[in-house]
Amino acid sequence: MTQNINPVKIAVDAMGGDYAPQQVIKGAVEAARDFDIEVVLVGPRETVQAELNQYDLNGIKLSIHPAEEVIGMDEDPVRAIRRKQDSSIVVGMNLIKKQQASAFVSGGSTGAVAAAALLTLGRKKGISRPALGITFDSLGGPVLLMDVGANSDCKPQNLLQFAQMGNVYMQKIYALPTPRIGLLSTGEEETKGNKLTLDSHHLLAKSNLNFIGNVEGQDLPKGGADVVVTDGFTGNVVIKLSEGLAEVLSMVFKQAGNGGASLGQATGRILNHTPGALLLGVKGNVVITHGKSDADTIKSSIHVAERMVEERVMEAIGT
Amino acid sequence: MTQNINPVKIAVDAMGGDYAPQQVIKGAVEAARDFDIEVVLVGPRETVQAELNQYDLNGIKLSIHPAEEVIGMDEDPVRAIRRKQDSSIVVGMNLIKKQQASAFVSGGSTGAVAAAALLTLGRKKGISRPALGITFDSLGGPVLLMDVGANSDCKPQNLLQFAQMGNVYMQKIYALPTPRIGLLSTGEEETKGNKLTLDSHHLLAKSNLNFIGNVEGQDLPKGGADVVVTDGFTGNVVIKLSEGLAEVLSMVFKQAGNGGASLGQATGRILNHTPGALLLGVKGNVVITHGKSDADTIKSSIHVAERMVEERVMEAIGT
Numbered sequence: 001m002t003q004n005i006n007p008v009k010i011a012v013d014a015m016g017g018d019y020a021p022q023q024v025i026k027g028a029v030e031a032a033r034d035f036d037i038e039v040v041l042v043g044p045r046e047t048v049q050a051e052l053n054q055y056d057l058n059g060i061k062l063s064i065h066p067a068e069e070v071i072g073m074d075e076d077p078v079r080a081i082r083r084k085q086d087s088s089i090v091v092g093m094n095l096i097k098k099q100q101a102s103a104f105v106s107g108g109s110t111g112a113v114a115a116a117a118l119l120t121l122g123r124k125k126g127i128s129r130p131a132l133g134i135t136f137d138s139l140g141g142p143v144l145l146m147d148v149g150a151n152s153d154c155k156p157q158n159l160l161q162f163a164q165m166g167n168v169y170m171q172k173i174y175a176l177p178t179p180r181i182g183l184l185s186t187g188e189e190e191t192k193g194n195k196l197t198l199d200s201h202h203l204l205a206k207s208n209l210n211f212i213g214n215v216e217g218q219d220l221p222k223g224g225a226d227v228v229v230t231d232g233f234t235g236n237v238v239i240k241l242s243e244g245l246a247e248v249l250s251m252v253f254k255q256a257g258n259g260g261a262s263l264g265q266a267t268g269r270i271l272n273h274t275p276g277a278l279l280l281g282v283k284g285n286v287v288i289t290h291g292k293s294d295a296d297t298i299k300s301s302i303h304v305a306e307r308m309v310e311e312r313v314m315e316a317i318g319t
Numbered sequence: 320m321t322q323n324i325n326p327v328k329i330a331v332d333a334m335g336g337d338y339a340p341q342q343v344i345k346g347a348v349e350a351a352r353d354f355d356i357e358v359v360l361v362g363p364r365e366t367v368q369a370e371l372n373q374y375d376l377n378g379i380k381l382s383i384h385p386a387e388e389v390i391g392m393d394e395d396p397v398r399a400i401r402r403k404q405d406s407s408i409v410v411g412m413n414l415i416k417k418q419q420a421s422a423f424v425s426g427g428s429t430g431a432v433a434a435a436a437l438l439t440l441g442r443k444k445g446i447s448r449p450a451l452g453i454t455f456d457s458l459g460g461p462v463l464l465m466d467v468g469a470n471s472d473c474k475p476q477n478l479l480q481f482a483q484m485g486n487v488y489m490q491k492i493y494a495l496p497t498p499r500i501g502l503l504s505t506g507e508e509e510t511k512g513n514k515l516t517l518d519s520h521h522l523l524a525k526s527n528l529n530f531i532g533n534v535e536g537q538d539l540p541k542g543g544a545d546v547v548v549t550d551g552f553t554g555n556v557v558i559k560l561s562e563g564l565a566e567v568l569s570m571v572f573k574q575a576g577n578g579g580a581s582l583g584q585a586t587g588r589i590l591n592h593t594p595g596a597l598l599l600g601v602k603g604n605v606v607i608t609h610g611k612s613d614a615d616t617i618k619s620s621i622h623v624a625e626r627m628v629e630e631r632v633m634e635a636i637g638t
Contacts, residue, residue, distance in 0.1 A: 074508075139567055139570075149505060152505060152512060152513035152514075153513045153514050184556060185552075186468060186471060186551075186552055186555040186556065186559075189393075193471060193552065194471035194472045194550070194552040195471075195472050197552075216556070216559045216563075217555070217556040217557065217558065217559025217560035217561075217562070217563055218559045218560065218562050218563025218566065219563065220560055220563060221560070221563045221564045221566075221567040222563055222566070222567060231513075232505075233504075233505055233512065233513040233516075233553070234552070234553055234556055236505040236536070237503060237505065237535070237536040237553055237556070237557065238536065238556065238557075238560060239536065240505075240535045240536025240537045241536035241537065241539055241540070241557060241560060241561070242536075242560070242564075243536070243537050244535075244536055244537025244538065244539060244540045244541055245540050245561075245564060247537065247540075247541070248458055248540040248541060249568075251458075
């Protein structure tokens with residue numbers, strides 16, 4: 001049984017992501033200071049300490065937990081975590097398991113973090129496939145989209161479980177009593193979609209969730225549902241397309257000069273999503289942050305983890 | 320054997336789409352005049368004639384071909400086309416079959432138009448599943464994405480055929496000698512993706528196409544491939560998400576006043592795609608235009624059809 005640790009103590013993978021360790025450590029220091037939480041940096045002691053020396057850590061609850069190995073972005077996930085037991089990812093996951101940390105945030109290889117979580121923490125009862133969720137701002141408010149990449153091929157039962165986990169998340173984090181659950185498909189009618197969505201529609205319709213039916217691509221930015229479930233292939237294409245569009249538009253805005261900058265901010269809110277993806281369905285709070293995370297996004301992912309701990313999301317999903 | 324008809328003679332479904340017949344007829348009149356082609360309006364004679372009376376048709380090659388029935392957007396496609404043999408969709412398709420028109424443009428129900436094309440015209444040899452393609456502007460130039468909705472569940476062989484048809488289209492319409500073919504997936508590596516893309520990757524790699532490997536969501540607006548193949552479910556989500564984002568952003572731009580309008584145009588070019596989707600793989604030139612098409616988009620879809628006729632795309636795809 002995992003229990004809530006008080007005060008919040010977040011383990012952060014100091015070596016995860018393209019801008020690690022510099023940006024990760026900067027974000028972790030700022031998070032520890034601004035959120036008044038305890039942060040444990042997991043990574044090679046000397047490397048992390050050298051980086052930390054440039055900060056004034058007075059009054060900040062920050063420590064180092066050594067892990068001398070690093071898992072690269074292109075290593076085979078399962079093989080890497082089996083062979084590198086002293087890697088920041090495996091060591092960080094073990095801190096949650098041993099209840100020495102209440103959550104783990106990593107910008108490392110998504111596959112490796114997810115595999116380590118499965119092997120180290122295990123799945124929640126009744127959840128056959130843990131999934132990755134991200135939250136983005138639609139015109140109608142925040143929407144949780146899941147799965148965005150943990151499960152490329154899904155069964156209807158998986159989508160139902162994604163919906164159940166997403167339901168708990170939105171209840172806890174956004175205090176919505178009965179989140180509206182939508183199924184991403186190619187038409188509003190229940191007869192529209194592929195084999196997976198047709199079968200999933202039936203399962204969701206007879207569940208006790210507040211299932212509002214199919215939603216389509218255009219409903220993602222417009223809003224209408226609080227949770228949108230899809231297979232990890234489609235979800236991954238959706239978030240990467242949004243990221244690509246945001247990047248291309250910001251180039252257009254920059255060329256447009258001053259007027260463009262403020263519009264860029266306005267549209268960024270619509271196109272962008274939280275950099276931290278929640279891995280729901282494992283026995284621990286795990287946030288996988290974007291590989292290109294800078295200090296600000298690391299800090300924001302630590303905040304997402306903090307909220308999950310405080311609202312006891314993981315406990316509410318099941319045993 | 321279907322042969323090219325000279326001069327170009329495009330049949331247009333006068334009753335297809337949300338703004339039919341007014342906007343369709345307006346667009347058709349403008350196309351006939353500006354492109355100097357022959358246009359046949361297919362629909363109830365009296366309704367179409369009443370609409371036409373408000374235009375000066377001097378020197379324009381425009382005629383009416385009567386079809387008294389209309390297929391609604393929510394009718395079951397196959398049943399509707401079997402029962403409504405005098406509908407604008409079925410009659411228009413027969414005009415191609417009888418070589419009384421060189422192409423058919425419709426803003427009607429995608430399912431009904433595709434089913435009528437299959438049943439009336441038949442499939443090209445070697446094409447097991449005709450597919451819908453749309454072209455959009457990426458930073459790297461025009462990209463043909465297909466399938467965007469005709470086939471929700473696909474096999475690897477289907478994706479290979481989509482690639483072959485898209486290859487011909489981009490060769491003919493954009494004069495590219497060896498179009499770059501990409502497979503939409505969730506990572507660059509051939510080991511990334513779902514079962515369909517993993518198997519399709521192998522097929523494409525050993526084909527004689529210029530296969531450049533997997534492309535990801537962010538590569539759609541950024542560019543890099545000339546043809547991107549995907550299953551019709553994912554493709555449909557992609558184009559509807561783009562449409563939704565374009566709509567939401569244009570609202571943001573309007574609120575921003577003058578500066579916003581020009582930026583709206585710039586971003587519209589990136590987010591938007593041609594309103595006309597090409598139905599490739601049937602024995603005839605068929606363009607299915609967006610249900611919300613206004614006169615301008617009808618005109619632009621007629622232009623797409625004209626180009627397909629002139630460049631003999633359909634003939635080049637096979638017999």
